[in-house]
Amino acid sequence: MIIYKSDKEILAIKDSNQIVATILADLSAMVEPGIQTRELDEYALAKTKEMGAIPAFKGYRNFPACLCTSINEEIVHGIPSKRSLREGDIISLDFGVILDGYYGDAAVTIPVGEVSSTASKLISVVQQSFFEGLKQLKVGNRISDLSYAIQQYVESHGFSVIKTFVGHGIGMSLHEEPQIPNFGFPGHGPKIKPGMVLAIEPMIAAGDWNVEILADKWTAITKDKSLSAHYENTVAVREDSVEILSLLDTESDSAYAKESKHA
Numbered sequence: 001m002i003i004y005k006s007d008k009e010i011l012a013i014k015d016s017n018q019i020v021a022t023i024l025a026d027l028s029a030m031v032e033p034g035i036q037t038r039e040l041d042e043y044a045l046a047k048t049k050e051m052g053a054i055p056a057f058k059g060y061r062n063f064p065a066c067l068c069t070s071i072n073e074e075i076v077h078g079i080p081s082k083r084s085l086r087e088g089d090i091i092s093l094d095f096g097v098i099l100d101g102y103y104g105d106a107a108v109t110i111p112v113g114e115v116s117s118t119a120s121k122l123i124s125v126v127q128q129s130f131f132e133g134l135k136q137l138k139v140g141n142r143i144s145d146l147s148y149a150i151q152q153y154v155e156s157h158g159f160s161v162i163k164t165f166v167g168h169g170i171g172m173s174l175h176e177e178p179q180i181p182n183f184g185f186p187g188h189g190p191k192i193k194p195g196m197v198l199a200i201e202p203m204i205a206a207g208d209w210n211v212e213i214l215a216d217k218w219t220a221i222t223k224d225k226s227l228s229a230h231y232e233n234t235v236a237v238r239e240d241s242v243e244i245l246s247l248l249d250t251e252s253d254s255a256y257a258k259e260s261k262h263a
Contacts, residue, residue, distance in 0.1 A: 002169060002177045004195030009102070010236045010245070013171060013197055016104035017234050017246035019051050019097050024108055025248065027067070027095070031110045033087045037069040040093070041080035048097050056096030056103055056174055063218060068094035068107075070219070075162055075203050075211065075228040077218040087113040090123060092230040096174065103174050105199045106246035107232035119227055122159060122206055126229040129153045129182075129202045137198075137235065137242050143178055143189035146200070151183040154204050162203040162228070164211040164220070170199045170234055194239045201232030 005013065026047065027040050044067040048055050055066030063077070070078035070092040071085070078092070085091060094107035109123050132153040136145040151161050167180030178190045182202045207226025214221060222228050234246040 002190060002196065003171055004193065005171055005197050005236070006195070009171065010195075010197060010243075012100060012102045013104065013234065013236070014243075014245040016053065016097055016099040016102045017106065018104075018248065019048070019053050019099060020095055020104035020106045020234075021246050021248045022051070023047050023097075024093060024095055024106060027093050028108060028110050031085065031091060031093075031112055033113050034084055036082050036084050037071070037078070037080040037091075038082060040069060041065045041067040044095060051097075053097040053099045056098050056105065057094075060174065066095070068092070070094070070228070070230065072227055073221045073225045075205070075220045075222060076165055076230060077220055079216055079218055085112045088115050088119075090115055090119050090227060090229065092228075094230060094232065101172055103170050103172070104246060105170055105174065105232065105234055107201060107230050109229040109231060118206055121157070122204065122227055122229045125154060125157045125159055126202050126204045126231045129204065130200060130231050130233060133182075133200060133202070134235065134242060134244075137192060137200075137237060139192055139194060139237065139239065141192045142187055143180055143192065144184045145186045147181045147184040147189075148186040150202050154182075154202065159204045159206055160209040162205060162209050162211065162222075164209075165201075165203055167199050167201045167232070169197065171197055192237055194237055196237040197234065197245070198237070199232060199234045201230065203228065203230045
């Protein structure tokens with residue numbers, strides 16, 4: 001069942017997501033060769049507590065950390081450790097918090113120093129694919145219209161969409177209906193209506209989309225070990241607009257300006 005949110009609830013979810021956005025911005029600035037992924041996790045935990053929130057991922061289905069750190073061929077759910085980042089790596093930072101009972105959730109992929117042209121393009125494409133999907137998030141459209149737009153954009157650039165994991169509704173639970181695939185044909189799935197709050201998260205690979213789960217039972221990697229990138233925002237559907245809740249207000253303004261210019 002899809003849970004439609006009131007304006008008051010959307011504001012509460014935005015408050016949670018603004019904490020996520022602030023901490024992700026801090027973490028992104030910390031990414032450099034030599035830093036250990038557990039240091040990023042430790043910072044995220046301390047900053048979450050400082051800002052009066054609760055980590056959303058730590059303990060969720062026994063996940064051991066508050067931040068997912070997925071490097072290179074790791075798609076999602078990488079567990080922070082003593083592993084140090086190296087020049088040329090890319091790292092996905094997936095993070096969530098709970099504030100006053102409402103969840104925030106977002107993810108970015110960051111280059112570590114100088115990266116290959118393929119890695120740089122992969123990061124750019126996964127981010128833009130989110131915005132291509134967002135163009136279809138209009139009242140009266142269907143969820144798969146967004147899914148189709150994401151897949152078409154990604155594949156037009158020679159990359160593949162990961163089909164094992166999908167986006168989701170979000171609110172007082174981390175994962176709510178509807179599921180939001182990043183692939184499929186248009187015209188299917190639930191109709192988009194005001195009050196929907198969705199975590200849209202394209203995950204893509206430079207090679208094949210097939211997935212393997214490592215022995216830790218969490219870390220998902222591309223089976224062919226090709227690079228993978230992940231980008232996610234929580235968004236709210238209103239009568240005549242869509243608001244990105246997990247971008248800081250200045251970032252959100254820039255994103256809308258960029259999309260308006262290319263619309």
